[in-house]
Amino acid sequence: MKKDIILSGVGGQGILSIATIIGWAAIKNSLYLKQAEVHGMSQRGGDVQSNLRLSSDPIFSDLIPKGECELIISMEPMEALRYLPYLKKGGWIITNSAPFVNIPSYPELEKVAADLKKEANVISFDSDQVAKDCGAPRSSNMALLGAAAKYIEIIEPETLKDGIRNVFARKGEQIVEDNIKAFEAGFQIATKK
């Protein structure tokens, strides 16, 4: 069994935290794991992605080949589109619907939404708002992870929650609680859709 996931967003949106939590949970489940990240220049407001490969068998490539990705988790709707050539037909996209507009050429939002639905299964919701509603405005990434949880399949949602507790433990109890709350709210949204 394997799961190839692309995490995408804009530098500073917190995709590396998502990767860290899934990574923690994967090791807990004794899975093989490879996680390619973007460091350096792009982290300054550019597009960033992480290739996350989980498998019960050894993994060769750090990068996911085109057509092998089963799940795109994106903190930003246009950034989800960038990785479509890597997504299997009928694969899932779980994305934040709130755009991050820091370029003048940002496309119309309707066009982004339409393109998303062309070939993939999509759950799109405003994870920034969901996090705010939970009183945890900085946990948008965890709301998104919550929504993606049941599509990760190879790891149980409960194990991901343990991951949140573990990864955020050093930041204090309040931050752990905020992130768990956002995760659960995101999880509920995906279950309803």
Place this chain on the structure above:
Amino acid sequence: MNMSEKTLLLGDEALALGALHAGLSGVYAYPGTPSTEITEYIQSNAFARQRNVHCQWSCNEKTAMEAALGASYAGKRALVCMKHVGMNVCADAFVNSAVTGASGGLVVVACDDPSMHSSQNEQDSRFYAEFAMVPCFEPSNQQEAYDMVRMAFDYSELYHTPVLMRLTTRMAHSRAVVKTADIREENALKFPEDQKRWVLLPAVARIRNEQIIKQYAKYEEDFEQANILDLSSGKADTGVIACGIGWNYLMENINGKPNFPALKVTRYPVSKKQIQTLAENCKRILVVEEGQPLLEKVLKGYLPITTTISGRLDGSLPRTGELTPDILRAALGLGEKEACGKSNVAVPRPPALCMGCGHRDFYTALNNVVKNYPSARVFSDIGCYTLGYLAPFHAINSCVDMGASITMAIGASESGVHPSIAVIGDSTFTHSGMTGLLDAVNMNANITVCISDNLTTGMTGGQDSAALGRIENICLGIGVPKEHVRLIVPLPKNYAEMEQVIKEEIEYRGVSVVVCRRECIQTAKRHLKKQ
């Protein structure tokens, strides 16, 4: 000590931990993507602190390389880390360290950046190893990075040679689980047995040159064991040589089972005999290597013309850019997998200066002044502020190498350009800008040097800057007149004053320095959180 455990580590971190466990006494480095995390890992490692392993940043790659050579002279194991272009900066020290040789294990890590994710070129550091006649190790995965650095130290001590370890971006910045080995003691202080070879007078160097050439042939023999030739499939039309991380992309496409002769390369120089054996088992050899076609060219000299050599030079693989599993798939003649189509809606999102960054306010003020001087040219440098080239600022005319802003401004000024303005960051200034400023003072060049001081090495994530708190004193010490070392604080409310100061210094005929100082907002946020 035996405490084998499994940890999730970046390639950079795996190498760092491997070095610590192999008995490292000091890491010497200047930050540079994708190498920065090696030194950062050692800086934050409790065991390294307990052992008091040296891990403070050096001013530049040359000072780092030389300090490590000194540690090696004293018998200790030392690591030098840098991005590929850092090899240019330390080349004098690196190439000559091959001639002195090492005493304590000396491993130089160069992290190459094919596809130039965060770099100005895609030079391949393996060429440095080849022409310095230094053995080169290139791991293909994180576990190998951990294990190989210990072997590199041992090899260095066995042959008294520095060893170059080469990583590429994906190897450096991808995580996997690594199993650790036993922890070794550091070396004791010990002077080299052969004292003479450390004094590179021509008479000594000539003798060493002969020795190194003989030794280099020995490396080739040794690496027949380390580079694994698999002929179990029998003969085939095409055989494959895959180097470093290229091996993983090959395996990805064939589910780990080659049905053709295959050679996995993790050490250079590659054995001629081994290549010839491979060639006897196929008509064509596809060479898969990250970076430039180094091995592909070597093969042409090793084999009769009846063997076709394919790779980046004959178009079987793209001439530039990093490898991917998809590129390998095409080169192996395997069909494309079905995928969702490319979106025409997604547009590029280039990096930009952070909102609230002091460089932004500096460029706003500079642009307001410079627009009144149509003949002005702004020579910039390497750092976050290079992003001032992009919209909305379009504020700079050049970015070449560390320190080139000041020296290019000198040359342009002497050729008649006025105003000739240099823009350089604080960390880049102490890396390679100070000597240029001394030239400017000695020549009384008519230039205005703007040091955009954010009190850190920003682009690589906020490492300590060697200039901290000393910029003005350094400039005064170099000989810039006191009244022409000016300080401004880049904030919107200060635009009028900033513009006045910049204008005055442009009008001054001679060397002036405008220090534009406000802390990087990323490190400022971090400092705020800590409080």
